[in-house]
Amino acid sequence: MLLPPGRNRSTLDVRIVEAYLAGAISGALSAVMTLWLLSGLAAPLPWAVRAVLIAAGAIVVWLCERGPLSGKVSLPQNRRQIPMQVFGGGLVKGAYRFGFEMGTGVRTYVPSPAPYILLLTVLFGRLSLGCALLAAIGFGLGRAAPLMLQLQKVDRERISNAYLRGTIHVAPTAASCVVLAGALILV
Amino acid sequence: MTQRLYWSWLIPALTVAGAFWLHSDALVALGIGMAAGLSLAGSI
Numbered sequence: 138m139l140l141p142p143g144r145n146r147s148t149l150d151v152r153i154v155e156a157y158l159a160g161a162i163s164g165a166l167s168a169v170m171t172l173w174l175l176s177g178l179a180a181p182l183p184w185a186v187r188a189v190l191i192a193a194g195a196i197v198v199w200l201c202e203r204g205p206l207s208g209k210v211s212l213p214q215n216r217r218q219i220p221m222q223v224f225g226g227g228l229v230k231g232a233y234r235f236g237f238e239m240g241t242g243v244r245t246y247v248p249s250p251a252p253y254i255l256l257l258t259v260l261f262g263r264l265s266l267g268c269a270l271l272a273a274i275g276f277g278l279g280r281a282a283p284l285m286l287q288l289q290k291v292d293r294e295r296i297s298n299a300y301l302r303g304t305i306h307v308a309p310t311a312a313s314c315v316v317l318a319g320a321l322i323l324v
Numbered sequence: 325m326t327q328r329l330y331w332s333w334l335i336p337a338l339t340v341a342g343a344f345w346l347h348s349d350a351l352v353a354l355g356i357g358m359a360a361g362l363s364l365a366g367s368i
Contacts, residue, residue, distance in 0.1 A: 249363035268353035279361020311333035312363035319356035
């Protein structure tokens with residue numbers, strides 16, 4: 138847990154959240170820019186082929202993560218927690234490093250199909266540089282949102298529980314549909 | 325509290341829908357990024 142329990146937040150807590158947000162966006166930018174550069178290889182494909190690749194890929198990803206192939210076919214992901222050593226240089230620096238690793242989306246567990254569909258979108262969507270950057274910023278913002286919410290004077294345990302329930306049931310599939318719909322608009 | 329469950333996909337969904345209505349590829353990109361990021365929100 139990056140923030141200590143309690144409802145009264147200090148300046149240090151705000152700096153931790155800012156560092157985590159900056160790290161998450163930086164990590165997402167680095168991952169998305171790498172994919173965006175690779176996406177040039179798919180650029181010659183006609184839009185219909187790219188749309189089919191994204192849609193078919195999204196279906197396969199959903200089947201593997203949430204459907205009948207769940208547990209039988211595993212998608213590539215780093216099945217480990219981010220090591221505590223990232224906090225070696227202090228809480229604020231550690232929050233940045235932790236956020237960076239979370240933002241890349243490849244350094245820890247990925248319990249939802251949506252990031253894979255975003256990956257397919259960046260690879261095959263032939264996004265403009267601006268759109269790719271905004272997708273990365275959106276990913277970083279989304280990744281940091283739960284921590285930003287904890288700066289509010291609310292019961293963090295209830296928020297965490299709500300998110301955890303959402304992660305397990307409806308939210309990942311709904312989020313995947315949103316990403317797929319957006320991808321098909323952009324392609 | 326149950327309403328919070330839907331934040332993780334409803335806000336991005338509304339962003340994407342609004343962006344589609346506004347013909348803004350930039351907002352669509354932001355929305356799908358948010359949706360993907362928020363879908364992992366339970367893991368922190």
